[in-house]
Amino acid sequence: MANRTIVASAPHIHGSLSTTKLMSDVIIALIPALAVSVYVYGWGVLAVTAVSIGCCVLFEALIQKFLVRGKQTITNLSAVVTGLLLAMNMPANIPLWIVAVGALIAIGVAKMPFGGLGKNPFNPAIVARIFLLIAYPVQMTSFALPSTEGFVDAYSGATPLAAIKGAMYSGNVGELVANFDILGMFAGNMAGSFGEVATLALLLGFAYLLVRRVITWHIPVSIFVTVAAFAAIYGAVSFDDPHLVSNFTLFHLLSGGVVLGAVFMATDYVTSPMTTKGMVIYGVGIGLLTMIIRLWGSYPEGMSFAILIMNSVVPLINKYVKPRRFGSKR
Amino acid sequence: MKTFPIGGVHPSDNKKWSKAKAIETMELPDVVMIPLAQHIGAPATAVVAKGDTVKVGEKIAEATGFMSANIHAPISGTVTAVDMQPNGQGLRQMMITIKREGDEWAEGIDLSTDLVKECNLSSAEIIARIKEAGIVGMGGATFPTHVKLSIPEGKRAEILIINGVECEPYLTSDYRTMLERGEELLVGTSILMKAVSVEKAVIGVENNKPDAIKHLKELAKGYNGIEVKALKTMYPQGGEKQLIAAVTGREVPAPPALPIDVGAVVCNASTAVAVYEAVQKNKPLVQRVVTVTGKSIKDTKNLLTRFGTPVSALIEKCGGLPEGDNRVLNGGPMMGRPMSNLQSPVMKGCSGITVLSGAEALRGEPSACIKCAKCVEACPMGLEPYLLAKQAKKKAWEAMEKNDIVSCIECGCCQFTCPANIALLDYVRLGKQTVMGIIRARNAKK
Numbered sequence: 001m002a003n004r005t006i007v008a009s010a011p012h013i014h015g016s017l018s019t020t021k022l023m024s025d026v027i028i029a030l031i032p033a034l035a036v037s038v039y040v041y042g043w044g045v046l047a048v049t050a051v052s053i054g055c056c057v058l059f060e061a062l063i064q065k066f067l068v069r070g071k072q073t074i075t076n077l078s079a080v081v082t083g084l085l086l087a088m089n090m091p092a093n094i095p096l097w098i099v100a101v102g103a104l105i106a107i108g109v110a111k112m113p114f115g116g117l118g119k120n121p122f123n124p125a126i127v128a129r130i131f132l133l134i135a136y137p138v139q140m141t142s143f144a145l146p147s148t149e150g151f152v153d154a155y156s157g158a159t160p161l162a163a164i165k166g167a168m169y170s171g172n173v174g175e176l177v178a179n180f181d182i183l184g185m186f187a188g189n190m191a192g193s194f195g196e197v198a199t200l201a202l203l204l205g206f207a208y209l210l211v212r213r214v215i216t217w218h219i220p221v222s223i224f225v226t227v228a229a230f231a232a233i234y235g236a237v238s239f240d241d242p243h244l245v246s247n248f249t250l251f252h253l254l255s256g257g258v259v260l261g262a263v264f265m266a267t268d269y270v271t272s273p274m275t276t277k278g279m280v281i282y283g284v285g286i287g288l289l290t291m292i293i294r295l296w297g298s299y300p301e302g303m304s305f306a307i308l309i310m311n312s313v314v315p316l317i318n319k320y321v322k323p324r325r326f327g328s329k330r
Numbered sequence: 331m332k333t334f335p336i337g338g339v340h341p342s343d344n345k346k347w348s349k350a351k352a353i354e355t356m357e358l359p360d361v362v363m364i365p366l367a368q369h370i371g372a373p374a375t376a377v378v379a380k381g382d383t384v385k386v387g388e389k390i391a392e393a394t395g396f397m398s399a400n401i402h403a404p405i406s407g408t409v410t411a412v413d414m415q416p417n418g419q420g421l422r423q424m425m426i427t428i429k430r431e432g433d434e435w436a437e438g439i440d441l442s443t444d445l446v447k448e449c450n451l452s453s454a455e456i457i458a459r460i461k462e463a464g465i466v467g468m469g470g471a472t473f474p475t476h477v478k479l480s481i482p483e484g485k486r487a488e489i490l491i492i493n494g495v496e497c498e499p500y501l502t503s504d505y506r507t508m509l510e511r512g513e514e515l516l517v518g519t520s521i522l523m524k525a526v527s528v529e530k531a532v533i534g535v536e537n538n539k540p541d542a543i544k545h546l547k548e549l550a551k552g553y554n555g556i557e558v559k560a561l562k563t564m565y566p567q568g569g570e571k572q573l574i575a576a577v578t579g580r581e582v583p584a585p586p587a588l589p590i591d592v593g594a595v596v597c598n599a600s601t602a603v604a605v606y607e608a609v610q611k612n613k614p615l616v617q618r619v620v621t622v623t624g625k626s627i628k629d630t631k632n633l634l635t636r637f638g639t640p641v642s643a644l645i646e647k648c649g650g651l652p653e654g655d656n657r658v659l660n661g662g663p664m665m666g667r668p669m670s671n672l673q674s675p676v677m678k679g680c681s682g683i684t685v686l687s688g689a690e691a692l693r694g695e696p697s698a699c700i701k702c703a704k705c706v707e708a709c710p711m712g713l714e715p716y717l718l719a720k721q722a723k724k725k726a727w728e729a730m731e732k733n734d735i736v737s738c739i740e741c742g743c744c745q746f747t748c749p750a751n752i753a754l755l756d757y758v759r760l761g762k763q764t765v766m767g768i769i770r771a772r773n774a775k776k
Contacts, residue, residue, distance in 0.1 A: 274716065
């Protein structure tokens, strides 16, 4: 080709960031938690993950090719992230066809009809999870107990949150709280969706995302602080023993989807606010709603609903919460 | 270590290509073309005509009003034309063409290199000499220096800041000037302090230039009230508002507020040297140091160049343009202007010629905005580039004005950082120009 003089306006250089790189970092950050899940629940975890990712990518490719008819978008890896997160929100022993239905809801209902990546108002993995929870409540809450025997199925255990919900109705919460194995929960030794149990590994992923500057601390930390404060106050009112209060607080931080949700689901770029102030408001909102649903709602877990509800508030937050302009009051 | 309070990015500085090259003098061109508009404000008015002979340093165009600047002949010879010629972007503008004969300087200009420290002129006299010499901001903004130094009624300057930041990647002309002409820079700074009646001056330099910081600190011991301050490297610290905030902690409010509203006057380091030459040596602004650089430039240089020299001559001097695609910039890669006409002349605001070659010359493919908020995080003015770009596409000028578009300094941090490769600044710039036009029209009606 002949020598060309290229004319384009400034800036003439670009940093190293790209959508694909950011998505890859999220995937890398999820690998420790996935590895722990495989160790705890066996190879079934990988089957669910593979089906979920495979279906998400396939559905996006097909919809993009035949319905949207634009440039193929699967190389940005966002469908892989959605698939991975969706898988991590399911029990390890769930029938694989339900996983495929979830992927169809995530990509075919929550993402592509709005125009694909960047346009969806709600987090696709959360929408799919909630759909499955309502459509297949039995399968979605039959959790395999931790095992290292390979594929596990058939036997189910109550999640700690379900246990405490039960205890709240029967009135022996104190005894239950006193006996929580907090350390075990931290390491991943509890029943639940397979991605949410390995708290330590999830926090490792959080650290990675912070170091790589993929996300900022604002959303996860404001969720953690709100959940902890709410639980501590509720605990202080309910129990006299300070040991029970601290156990109750740690329990709410470590159980269910708080860590997975706060670090990986609530921080989804598309469905979270654009300013740091907005992120804090959004995080506090998620924390509050989670605790309200957990303590007074009919579902044992409130994280997904809380994120979904706060997703709907994001446009409003973006409209009214502005960054501090240079030169204006601090 | 200090820096400015919000936003900013870290482009790799790429100064290694030319930082070790001492300033060399560029050969005199045979013909120069001198545009009458090389500064912000009204273009100068030519005071020579075809057939006139001129000496170096003779005034060839006079400032048109206060907000304008004089222009002097950079070579001696005969004026062959005063007409419209294409500039670097291919747009025609008024230029004076001079054919060179020898190198004869006008009388009264001190060409010796002896350092003259003593200056007994009053503030008004200093400013008059600076105005006469046609000095404008040499960092690229080309704001007439005498205007900046004329403090408006009711305002008071408290601090003079010398901008030695050079945050643009690649460029090293200010850096070489600080290293090689440090004494002149400090005398120039003292003169500027006198001009605006301040007791304190700070020379701000980013910490990626430790030798310049050390050198100037050593020299500054011999001068009263001048402090050399190392700043944490961060683009766009060389922006006037960012530098004032980094040095003083004060933020200039949104336009129409000016630096003087927080008591600061900022001058570029090369401008301070030009001020020294104008006031102490009676030498008008006829040349400057231009960095010629780029990863594929064979022999990068820092060239002391007379104005009007064609850009192509500088590039030839450095080994010529590489084969293939090239993006040739007047300035650095963050804010430089792209050139289509390389026969166009070097002007007062040209601190460097940066050549980006091959794949580097091309823009990446844009994809969908993923609302990652990186642009909001990067904006040093606290704006929301994603939103402004969206509103510009919709021509929602009123909404853009409400979202403080006029505060945009066009630094390019948003576009630099955008992972989706969206040309955010293209849209924002379009919106800003349109909104400023609307505001001007509204004010004119009043």
